[in-house]
Amino acid sequence: MDSLRMIRIFDTTLRDGEQSPGASMNVEEKVMVAKQLARLGVDVIEAGFAYSSPGDFEAVRRIANEVEGPTICSLARARPEDIDRAWEALKGAPKVRIHTFLSTSDIHLKHQFRMTRAEAKRRAVEMVHHARSYVEDVEFSPMDASRSDPEYLYEVIEAVIAAGAGTVNIPDTVGYAVPWEFGGLIRGIRERVPNSAQAVISVHCHNDLGLAVANSLAAILEGAGQVECTINGIGERAGNTSLEEIVMGLRTRRAFYGADTRVNTEEILKASRLVSKITGMIVQPNKAIVGANAFAHASGIHQDGLLKDKTTYEIMRPESIGLVDSKMVMGKLSGRHAFRQRLEELGYRLSDEELNQAFERFKRLADQKKDIYEEDLESIVSDELAKIAERVTLRSLHVESGTNQQPTATIELSLDGQVVKQTGHGDGPVDAVFRTMAAMTGTKAKLLMYAVKAITGGTDALGEVSVRLEEGGRVVSGHGSDTDIIVASGRAYLNALNKLAYWASKDAAGLQKVSLI
Ligand SMILES: CC(=O)SCCNC(=O)CCNC(=O)[C@H](O)C(C)(C)COP(=O)(O)OP(=O)(O)OC[C@H]1O[C@@H](n2cnc3c(N)ncnc32)[C@H](O)[C@@H]1OP(=O)(O)O
Numbered sequence: 001m002d003s004l005r006m007i008r009i010f011d012t013t014l015r016d017g018e019q020s021p022g023a024s025m026n027v028e029e030k031v032m033v034a035k036q037l038a039r040l041g042v043d044v045i046e047a048g049f050a051y052s053s054p055g056d057f058e059a060v061r062r063i064a065n066e067v068e069g070p071t072i073c074s075l076a077r078a079r080p081e082d083i084d085r086a087w088e089a090l091k092g093a094p095k096v097r098i099h100t101f102l103s104t105s106d107i108h109l110k111h112q113f114r115m116t117r118a119e120a121k122r123r124a125v126e127m128v129h130h131a132r133s134y135v136e137d138v139e140f141s142p143m144d145a146s147r148s149d150p151e152y153l154y155e156v157i158e159a160v161i162a163a164g165a166g167t168v169n170i171p172d173t174v175g176y177a178v179p180w181e182f183g184g185l186i187r188g189i190r191e192r193v194p195n196s197a198q199a200v201i202s203v204h205c206h207n208d209l210g211l212a213v214a215n216s217l218a219a220i221l222e223g224a225g226q227v228e229c230t231i232n233g234i235g236e237r238a239g240n241t242s243l244e245e246i247v248m249g250l251r252t253r254r255a256f257y258g259a260d261t262r263v264n265t266e267e268i269l270k271a272s273r274l275v276s277k278i279t280g281m282i283v284q285p286n287k288a289i290v291g292a293n294a295f296a297h298a299s300g301i302h303q304d305g306l307l308k309d310k311t312t313y314e315i316m317r318p319e320s321i322g323l324v325d326s327k328m329v330m331g332k333l334s335g336r337h338a339f340r341q342r343l344e345e346l347g348y349r350l351s352d353e354e355l356n357q358a359f360e361r362f363k364r365l366a367d368q369k370k371d372i373y374e375e376d377l378e379s380i381v382s383d384e385l386a387k388i389a390e391r392v393t394l395r396s397l398h399v400e401s402g403t404n405q406q407p408t409a410t411i412e413l414s415l416d417g418q419v420v421k422q423t424g425h426g427d428g429p430v431d432a433v434f435r436t437m438a439a440m441t442g443t444k445a446k447l448l449m450y451a452v453k454a455i456t457g458g459t460d461a462l463g464e465v466s467v468r469l470e471e472g473g474r475v476v477s478g479h480g481s482d483t484d485i486i487v488a489s490g491r492a493y494l495n496a497l498n499k500l501a502y503w504a505s506k507d508a509a510g511l512q513k514v515s516l517i
């Protein structure tokens with residue numbers, strides 16, 4: 001086989017992915033995801049948009065300083081104050097990039113930016129120069145490129161490369177492109193922009209018409225050298241190009257594409273589960289690569305073939321994305337040393353305090369559940385690592401429900417250090433828990449989503465509950481796990497309330513009303 005081109009994977013789960021409604025992550029959660037992205041071996045992590053909020057600034061700063069391996073990038077509008085802020089967050093870290101953007105389509109320039117083409121080109125060049133005054137590695141995106149006049153687009157690209165942009169990223173911002181057309185646009189850039197070989201041509205596609213992955217692959221065939229993508233394809237509106245589909249598409253058909261990536265594919269499933277858990281965005285069972293059914297063969301003829309030879313119906317090995325038979329890892333009698341070692345084998349390094357808390361949870365779980373699997377440990381650890389300062393915690397929960405009985409919950413909480421207890425009712429046991437907790441905390445938050453899933457098989461499986469709450473325009477997700485799904489639901493609800501309180505304390509320097517009494 002001729003030598004393969006290595007396509008750079010630019011992960012934007014923490015920036016565009018976070019633009020999915022309800023997917024906002026706190027700083028600890030972002031650092032956790034970034035560490036998993038580093039284990040996955042992506043080339044660039046877009047850690048946030050430093051100017052957009054203090055939380056994003058802090059996430060970019062911490063990830064740039066704490067995550068080793070990938071280049072860490074911040075988005076910035078084509079404005080000096082955005083670029084200055086990106087630099088403030090990135091400075092001092094070893095491998096950093098500033099990604100600045102400005103639209104090139106007449107629709108955007110006329111209606112949103114109220115700029116002429118000449119003004120936009122001048123601003124793009126000035127801002128690339130400005131970013132280059134701070135860092136070597138500058139990326140420029142002509143937003144809405146796929147709806148721009150190609151002749152003007154080529155001019156802008158030539159100018160920003162001359163100004164020092166090492167990567168030019170072509171966004172299909174509204175998911176309008178068609179693969180043949182989008183591939184043609186990349187070919188046009190390579191053929192018509194005289195200095196295009198001096199920069200990496202990247203693509204950033206949205207999935208409004210379900211074509212983000214197809215458009216990105218078409219671009220690779222025409223010479224794109226970087227793909228921007230997100231874990232599970234999350235992102236603004238219908239989402240972005242899904243990282244796992246691009247990476248496994250190239251790995252599985254690399255002879256066809258003549259290209260591959262440096263991604264350690266065995267970390268894909270772990271990354272997918274982590275992002276799903278943290279954002280509360282559940283992966284559909286039939287989702288390519290990471291869906292629960294992606295490697296499940298249900299029909300007799302397929303099973304017959306597989307038993308005779310796996311290649312009959314399997315184009316990828318499940319192990320290649322990290323899907324292995326759940327290993328029973330620990331039990332009730334395991335000690336702290338074995339626990340730490342097992343976590344390290346799974347890729348988690350915890351501080352002594354985090355380890356002690358996770359170990360306590362593990363022991364409680366081991367009392368309720370005979371066999372503890374890798375997924376159970378991951379769930380416990382990600383809960384512990386993602387913890388934010390908690391204003392409200394669960395002390396006890398008792399629920400009565402059944403036929404001919406109004407579901408009743410009696411709950412004891414610690415609220416800002418005070419113990420409070422209350423009994424309340426609801427339409428079902430979970431509703432009774434949520435209503436009682438809402439009454440106790442005084443929250444006006446609206447429940448947008450409730451979902452429960454079993455982490456491992458069996459009726460003693462750890463149940464994982466995700467909720468999404470909205471209050472004052474802010475949407476957060478909360479997660480909780482327990483062998484009792486009512487308790488898991490209560491934990492998830494409180495986790496979301498603590499996040500609302502966390503964001504309220506960050507917003508407007510804490511001026512927004514915090515709804516916990
Ligand atoms: C396609 C994408 O995904 S782009 C990234 C989208 N991400 C986000 O928007 C992140 C969250 N956004 C925010 O927190 C806020 O929008 C902020 C902090 C960035 C800006 O907030 P505000 O100053 O209140 O401005 P607001 O959001 O209302 O309007 C955006 C302004 O930025 C301008 N703008 C938008 N994109 C760019 C750009 N690439 N370069 C320069 N200016 C831009 C708009 O023209 C508008 O300017 P105007 O006020 O002069 O009309």
Ligand SMILES: CC(C)C(=O)C(=O)O
Nearest residue numbers: 101141143171173204
């Ligand atoms: C900032 C750019 C790359 C973007 O997110 C888009 O155009 O969708």
